[in-house]
Amino acid sequence: MIDSVLPGAILILGSLIVPLFKGRKKNVYMVILPAITFYLIWKLKPGTYLNFHFFGLDIIPLRVDRLSKVFGYIFSLNAFVAFIYSFWLDDDSQLLPALLYIGCSLGVVFSGDLLTLYIFWEGMAIFSTFLILARKTEKSQKAAMRYIMVHISGGLILLAGIVLFIFNTGSLVFEQMKSSDPATLLILIGFLLNAAAPPLSAWLPDAYPESTVTGGVILSAYTTKTAVYTLVRGFAGWHILVIVGCIMTIYGIIYALLENDMRRILAYSIINQVGFMVCGVGIGTEIAINGTVAHAFCHIIYKALLWMSAGSVLYMTGRSRCTDLGGLYKTMPLTLIFGGIGALSISAFPATSGFTSKSMIIEGAVHEHMIWTWIVLQVASAGVFLHAGIKFPYFVFFAKDSGLRPGETNRSMLLAMAIMSFICIFLGVYPDPLYNVLPYRVGYSAYHLEHVSSQLQLLMFSALVFFLFLPLLKRTETISIDTDWVYRRGAPLFYKIMDRGLNGLNDLCERIFILKMVGKISEFFAVAPQKIAYLLYAPFWKIRGKDVSYLRGDIFRAIDKGAMPIGLSAGSAIVFLIVIYLIL
C-alpha cells in the first residue's frame, strides 16, 4: 500500500484539516506533512506505475522513476523548510493554498499522462494565486489578477496542445516528444510559459515580489521547476531550448541589474537560473540532463534561502526597495550571513552547491563542443555574481546607512535559513548524495584544480567590475518596462483605439442609417405608389391635353383610400411588368 501512494495526495488531503488545528499545533502539523511526503517518496520504488483506462486512454496518476523521485525529494524538502520558516504564521489563507500548491506540483511530477498533468498544472496556477492575494494590498490584488490571467491563457495553450496530441497519437502518455508538430509545439509553449521564458516571462517578476513573506519563498521553487521537469521529461535535446535558455540567462541579468526592488532582483534572477536549466535540457546529453536536474535541486535551496533572507528583511522593515534599505549588517548580521551563503551559492562559488551543479551543465556544452553556448553560459555565470551574488546583499546590507535598525528576525525564520545554508555548503563540499539520485549514473567531479582556479578568477574579476562600476549601478526609484507592458499598457491602449475606432464607426452608422435613412426609406415607401403612378400617367394625361396638377391630387387621394379604378390598377401593373421585363 505504502509503495503506491500518490505523494501529492498527502499534502492535498492533509490540507483539508489544517483549519481544525489551533496555534502552534497547526504549524507543527504543517511541518510534519512534507516530512511524511519526503519519507513516502523515499520509499517509492522506481518503475512503479498506477494506471487505469478512461475512454480508451491510459491514465497514469503515478509514475515513479529516478527523474520524478529527485524532483519529489527537493519539492518535499523545500516545503519542509519553508514551513519551518513560516512557523510563526497563523493564517489559513496562506498555509492552505501553500499545501495545495505544493501538492499539485508533486502531482505534476509524478503524473505519467498529460491529462493528470494538466489537472495538477491548473491546480498549481489557482492555488499559487492565493499566496499573492494573501498580501492583501491593492498592488498585490492587481498583480494576482494579471498572474492568474496569464496562467489561464498558458493553460489553454497547453490544453489545446494536449487535445491535438491525443488526436495525432491516440495516446495520453507523457514521454519524450519525438516530432515537432503543432501539438507538441503548443505543449512546449505551455511549458515554457511556466518556465518564464521571454517573452512569456513578465508574469514572474510582476507577481512574485507582490506575494507575502512566506509566499515568495514557496512560489520561487515550484512553478518554474515543475516546468523544468516537464521540459526534461518531454523535450530533452530540442535544440531550440539551447537558444531560449541562453536568452533567458542574459535577459535575467540585465533586468536584475536595472531593478531597485530586492525581491524583484531575485525574481529576475530566477529567470536567469532557469535559463541555465533550459539550456541544459536543450543540450540533452546525459551529463547535461544530470546537470539540469542537479542545478534545479540546488537552485531551489539557495533561491529559497535568498527569498528567505529578503523575506526576513521585508518582515522586519516593511521595505523592499534598495533605495530604502542599506546598512542592515549592523542589526541583522545572521540574516546577512545566511543570505550571503545563498548569494555565494547562486554565483557557483567553490564550496557551495551552485559550483557542483551548474558546472555540470557547462561541462555538457563542452562535451558537445558548443562553443557559443559555452561562452554565453560563462558570461552569464559572471553576471550572476554581479546581480544576485553582490548586488542584492550589497544594497540591502551595506551601501549606505538607511537609518533602519530592525534587529534580527524571529527564531523560526533564522532556523530555516540556517538549515538551507547548511545544505548549500554540504552539497557544495560533498555532492555525492545528490549525484547518486540523479537520473543518469555519470561519473562527474567538479573539484579539480583547474576548474576551481578558473571559476575563482571569473568571479573575483566580476566582483572587481562591480565595485569599480559602482557609480553606474546607483539605484533609482524606477521600475523597468518588460513584456507585461503588452497587457498592462498595450491592452488598455488597444481598448482605447478599438473604443474610439469601432464606437466612432458605430456612431456614424447610427447617424446615417438609423436617424437619416430609416426616415427617408419609410417616407419613400409611404408615397412611392402615388409617385410612380403619377410619373407613369402624367405623360398620357398631357397627350390628352388634361390638367396635370388636377391628376396629381386625384391619384394621391385614390391610392390613399385604396380606391383606384381597376383599369388604372391593371394598367399600372402591366406597365410595371414591362419595366421589370426590360430591366431584366
Add this chain to the structure above:
Amino acid sequence: MKKEFDFFDREENKRRLWIFLYATCVFTLFLDLIFPREGVLGFDSFFGFYAIMGFISCALLILISKLLGIILKVDEDYYDR
C-alpha cells in the same frame, strides 16, 4: 549604551577591503602562473583568460543594462497613471 557595530562604515576599513579585493584578484592570476591551464576548449588555456572573460563580460553587461535603462526605466507609478 553598547557601541554599534560599524566596521564597514569606517573609511580605513573600506580602504582595507579594496586592498583585499585587489589582492584576491592578483592571487587568482597567480594561480594561473603556478598551475598552467590546459583549458576545456583549447582557446581558454592562456594566462588570465577567465579574468579577462569575467571583467569584459561584467563590464559589458553593466553598460548594456545602463543603456537599455534609458529606454526601459520608468517611474514607479507608470502603470497606475
